[in-house]
Amino acid sequence: MSLSGKGYDQNLQNALSYAYQNGVVVVASAGNNNSDINQYFPAGMDYVIAVGAINPNDTRAQYSNFGQKLDVVAPVGQFSTSKVVSQTFSCFLTNTCSDESSGDLFQNFTQQDNPISGAGTSFAAPQVSALAALMKSKNSSISNKTIERVISTAVIDLGTPGWDQEFGYGLINAEFSLSNVPGTLGERMEEAHLEITRSVSEEFMITSCIKQYMVGTGEYG
Secondary structure (H helix, E strand, C coil): CCCCECCCCHHHHHHHHHHHHCCCCCEEECCCCCCEHHHCECCCCCCCEEEEEECCCCCECCCCCECCCCCEEEECCCCCCCEECCCCEECCCCCCCEECCCCCHHHHHHCCCCCCCEECHHHCHHHHHHHHHHHHHHCCCCCHHHHHHHHHHCEECCCCCCCECCCECCEECHHHHHHCCCCCHHHHHHHHHHHHHHHHHHHHHHHHHHHHHHHHCCCCC
């Protein structure tokens, strides 16, 4: 989800809780306020993978939120090469949301004569979502908790060793994450090979014991 705000929506939380309880990996952008992520929804929720943004030189993007709820970061960019893009909706105490953005966000990106480039944690979160989908494609039976664990451990550590408030657990590493998906086809084939080898070995040992017994009793050969 590429959305973030200081507000709180019970219906959205209920929906996200239901999704998580039914095995969905929930990912959200950390937010572009250079503030403590704990104040922002839905990234501040416990079961959401909160994703921040970094620059090409592996420093935290100056707009990217930080703090105790930050899980990982992904490469996006900084003000110098692009502008932080956001679309603002006002939904306070109403049943409908009014768009308070300036201009057409989609049209700005797609116009052929002068398209804009964008930065923001909204561009970081989809990278984690895509990685989770790739992991699921390698093994459809793995749980959302396992995906979260692998993504947060198979990282490139940045900043202070281990988890820190600027980068979370670190920069996502797609290659390392995919190679650490448990129960992949290669692992299952290897396990099957070991099982076959074990069965053949046990059968050979049993057959040998039977033959030796029969020879010893004069019933064989």
